[in-house]
Amino acid sequence: MSGKRSLIRSGTTVDQMVRAIGDRIVTGFLRPGEKLDEASLAARFDVSRTPVREALGQLSAMGLVERRPNRGAIVAVVTQEHLASMFESMAELEAICARLSAERMTSSERRALEVEHQASARLVRLGAEEDYEYFNTEFHTRLYRGAHNAHIYEMTVMTRSRLAPFRRAQFMLPGRLAKSWQEHDAIVTAIMRGDGAAAGNAAKDHVAIVSEASAVFVVGDQPRAGPQHP
Amino acid sequence: MSGKRSLIRSGTTVDQMVRAIGDRIVTGFLRPGEKLDEASLAARFDVSRTPVREALGQLSAMGLVERRPNRGAIVAVVTQEHLASMFESMAELEAICARLSAERMTSSERRALEVEHQASARLVRLGAEEDYEYFNTEFHTRLYRGAHNAHIYEMTVMTRSRLAPFRRAQFMLPGRLAKSWQEHDAIVTAIMRGDGAAAGNAAKDHVAIVSEASAVFVVGDQPRAGPQHP
DNA sequence: CTCGAGGCAATTGCATGCACTTTTTGCCTT
C-alpha cells in the first residue's frame, strides 16, 4: 500500500526495520525487557508483519533482542553478570585496537587522531557534554579502524552498540569529562610513540573506568532483575 | 504440509533452518560463493520460503551468508584479507581466553583440562586425526569457558565457526598432530602455573601456526577471488 | 477464599500469493 516508506533511510524494508528498531534499542528509547509486539511495530512503521519479524530475527541473532518461541520478543535483558562480561570484553577489545593502532596506523591516521583529540580539549573546557560525546565516539572509532583488522572492528563496534544503552549517562558524572580526556591523552601519547603495550594498557584502564562510571547508572536504571510487564 | 519435520532437531522451523544451513556452511558442504536459492532450500527441507528467508537473514547477520538485495544470497565469500583478519582476531581472542583461564579457572576445571589433554596424547601416538580433532575442539572450548566471560565466549565461538570451513584440513599436514599437542602442552603448563601472560602468548602462537597451516589449504581450495557463477 | 481445569481472546509461526526487480533469451538492426 501507499507509495514510498517515508521515514528512515533507504535499503530493503527489512533493513530499515533492523535499523529503526536497533536504533531505538541502542539509544535507550526501547528499554531492556520491553515487549516488542509484531503487530504494533508493523503498524507503527506502516509495513506488514513480515519485515518486522525478519528484523526481530536478525536483531536476535545480533543479541539486541531476545526471542521466546511462541511468546514474542523483548528487548534483550542483560544480567549484571553478562553486562560485566561485556564491559570486560570491551576493555580487552579496545586494548587490542589501541595496541594494533600503535603498531599499524599510517602517519595520516596518527595525525588525524591527534588533531581531533587536541580539538576536543576545547569542549572539555566548555563542559560541552553532548559535543564531547560525539568526539568521544569518533575517537574510539578511529582506534578501531586504526587496528587495520576488519573482524576485530566488527566485533568491537557490535559490542559497543550492545553496551550503548548502559553507557549513555557516563558524562553526567562530575569531572568525568576532563578525566576522560586525560585518559584519551595517555592512549594518544602511547600511540604516537608507537608503544603498543602502553597504548593497550591505557585503553584497557580507560574502559575499566567507564565501566565503573556506567555501573552507577545501571543500578539505578535497572533495579528489577526480570522484565517488567505493563 | 504433512505432519512433522523429520530431519534436524527441535525448535521453531526457522531455528532448524538456521542450524541446517549454518551447519552445511560451517562443515564446508556448502562452499563460499555458492548460491542459496530460497525456493530450492525450501523444497529441500520441505518448508515454505518464509522460514528459509528468515534463516538466511539471521545467517547474514552472523556473517555466514551474504545477501544482495533482490539478487539472492550466497555463502559468504571471505577475501584473503578478511580471512587473515579473522585468524588474527582468533589469535587475540584465544590469547585472552588462555590468559583469563590461567587466572580464573577453578581447580576442577584445571584438573579436567589437564586430564583430557594428557588423554589426547594417546591419540597423537596412534595418529588418529579424526579423534584428535574432536579432542582439539574440546580443548579449545574448555579454554573459552575457562575465561568465565560469557561475551568473550560468544565472540570466540562465533569467530571459530566462521573460520571452520578454512581450518578443516589442518591436521592432514604431516607432523601437525604432534606439534599441535606440544603447543597445547605449553598452554596447559602455563595455565597450571597460573601464569596468564605465558598462557596468552602460547595460545596466540598456537593459533598463528594453525593459521599458517590452514592458509596452505585455503589457497588451494579457493583459487578464485570472486564468486563463481555456474 | 484458594486452587485448578477448561475455554476464549490475543499473538505468534508458517504458507501462499502477488508485485517488482533482475537476468536471460531471442530477435532485430547495423
Added chain:
DNA sequence: AAGGCAAAAAGTGCATGCAATTGCCTCGAG
C-alpha cells in the same frame, strides 16, 4: 556476425491469511 534491445522467465520482497500455541479469564470444586 556482433551488438543491442525487448520481452519473457526466474527469483526476490512484502502482504495477507490461517493454523497453532500461549496466556488470561472465568467458573466450579474443595
